[in-house]
C-alpha cells in the first residue's frame with residue numbers, strides 16, 4: 001500500500017519544493033493508503049507539522065542560549081551528579097522514538113552549571129534525529145565546552161521503538177551508552193564512584 005519508492009513519486013521536484021509542509025504530510029497520508037479528507041484526518045497534517053517542530057526543536061537551539069549565563073564560580077571539586085533525566089528522541093534511521101534516562105556527572109574546576117541546565121542540555125540534543133551514541137557524546141562535550149571541568153561522565157539508557165514495534169521486535173532489550181571524559185577516563189576510582197552512585201539510584205526505585 002505504501003508507495004514511497006522514487007519511481008512511484010508523482011510530484012516532480014519543483015512541485016515538491018513549492019509544497020507546504022502540511023501538503024507534504026497530506027500526500028504522505030494518501031500514500032499510506034489513507035483518505036486525508038476524512039473527518040479524523042483533516043487537521044492531521046497541521047498537527048504533524050506542530051508535533052514535528054516540537055520533537056526536532058533542538059535544531060533551533062544552542063547550548064549557549066540554554067545555559068543563559070547560569071554558570072557560577074564555586075569552590076567545589078567533588079563530583080556533581082544529576083541522575084535519571086528522562087528524555088525522548090528519535091532514531092535517525094527510522095524516525096521512531098527512542099527514550100529513557102540520562103545520568104550526568106562532572107567534577108568541577110572552579111565553575112558549576114545551574115542544575116536545571118543539565119536536563120535542558122540533554123533536550124537540546126535529544127530533540128533532533130539521533131543515534132544514541134552521538135547523543136551521549138554531544139551531552140558530554142557540551143558540558144566540557146561550557147565549564148572545562150576536571151571530567152564529565154554521561155550514561156544513557158534507552159529503549160528503541162524501532163527494535164520493539166518492528167524489525168527485530170525485542171521488547172526487553174535496553175541499550176546503554178557512555179561517554180567518559182577527563183578524570184572519569186583516567187581515574188578508575190572516580191569512574192567507579194559514579195557508576196555505583198548511578199546503580200544506587202536504580203536500586204532505590206525498585
Ligand SMILES: Nc1nc2c(ncn2[C@@H]2O[C@H](COP(=O)(O)OP(=O)(O)OP(=O)(O)O)[C@@H](O)[C@H]2O)c(=O)[nH]1
Nearest residue numbers: 091092093094130131132133160162163166167168
Ligand atoms: N548504533 C545505533 N544503531 C541504531 C540506533 N537506532 C537505531 N539503530 C540501528 O540502525 C540499524 C539500521 O539498520 P539497517 O539494516 O540499515 O535498517 P533496517 O533494515 O531497518 O534494520 P532492522 O532494524 O534490523 O530491521 C538497525 O540495526 C537499528 O537497530 C542507535 O541509536 N545507535
Ligand SMILES: [Zn+2]
Nearest residue numbers: 091093094162
Ligand atoms: Zn531506528
